[in-house]
Amino acid sequence: MQTAVITHLRCPVCREPLAPAEHALRCPRGHSFDIARQGYADLTAGRPVHTGDTAEMVVAREALLTAGHFAALSTAVAALVAGEPPGLVVEVGAGTAHYLAAALGPDRDGLAVDTSKAALKRAAQAHGRIGAVRADIWQGLPLADDTAAVVLDIFAPRSGAEFARVLAPGGALVVATPAAGHLAELVTALGLITVDPAKEERLHKSLDQWFVRTGRHRVRDPLGLTRAEAEALVGMGPSAWHTDPDTIRATIAAMPEPITATLDVDLSVWRPYI
Template sequence: MQPSVITHLRCPVCHGPFTAAERALRCPQGHSFDIARQGYVDLTAGRPAHTGDTAEMVAARAALLSAGHFAALTEAVTEAVAREEPGLIVEVGAGTAHYLAAALTNESVGLAVDTSKPALKRAARASERIGAVRADIWQGLPIADHAAAVILDVFAPRSGAEFARVLRPGGALIVATPAAAHLAELVDALGLIRVDPAKQERLHKSLDPHFVPSNARTIRAPLSLSRADALALVAMGPSAWHTDPAAIKEALAKLPTPIATHLDVDLTTWRSR
């Protein structure tokens, strides 16, 4: 793991700084955390509330993103990050670190945070400038106060208090959330989980005590999917936990190809109060 990333990490037990040892991170109090062979380090301070995406979900996400179907969102996130001062970019719920890797510049380093070990194995390889850490945002991020120039949250859980602690003065919290019509055609055809009508209300409830929105836009882009693409899209998201793969395949077989749907995503930049 790159030293410039380790500098910003803190021990989840005593909150002391780390130094790199042989295949491990150690704090002054003697707490030691092994760096996995795949390159990530587990800094959970206990059992995470959720173990995150499965290997199958991560593989589906990697396939869909690498095919460029979410390119419009990737470009929008990259543009939003480019407007900020360089430094540490933290992506929470990073998955494969696709968005983080795209947004990095030569002046920045990245930290991918997730609870999914299969995701972190990929995130650690996404860029030599990215460190990957297993941590649960609800238990607290193992990151120094005011260390991050940018925090990315793309379809991921949000803790306003913890984001406010980690973000440096003048930094940016960039949040992507699905809008009402996100993938609507596919949702209707396959009976997938719909976007919560109260999603924006919940977003503001979690962030308003600590942040104010400074910039907002909606990314809308058409998608033209093969049946394999559509199956991957279902398998990578929350519907994967609540649908029968065999029934989804049967429903997809009845749809004409290419399958037309569209992205509808709200992207908002927030500043500390």
């Protein structure tokens, strides 16, 4: 992990700065955290509330994103980040760090935060300027105050208090949430989880105490999927926890290719109250 990223990290036990040691990160008080062979550091300092995506979900997500099916969203996120002041970009619930890697541009450093070890193994290798740590946002991010130029939250849990704490003055929070038509064709055909009609209300409830929304964008893009890609799309999202894989597979097998779906995402920019 690059020193440029480590300088932003803090010990999850005592909040002191961390420094590289042999295959580990260590604070002045002697708390030590191993760096896995794949390059990520485990800074949970306790059992996470949620262990994150399974290895199967991570494989499915990487296959879909690598094939370019969510490229419109990656491009939109990168464009928003490019308009912000220079500095560290932190993605919370980063998964494989696909969006973070796209947003770094020529000179930014990035930190991928997730609870899934399977995801972090890939996130740590996603870009030469990305560091990856295992941490649970509900237990506090292992980051210094006022340290991030941008925080990304792409379909991930939100903690307004932690986002506000780690953002530097003038920083921006970029949030992506599914819009009403997101993957509607597959939702209908396969009986997947629908978008919560109270989504907008929940978004504001999670952020309004600390942030004001200063920008909003709608990202829509038609998708043409193979049967394998449609199955991966189901397997990478929340419906993977609530559907029977054999039933999904059989239903998709009877569908003609290409299988159509619509990427439909609300992308918003939030800034802390001064």
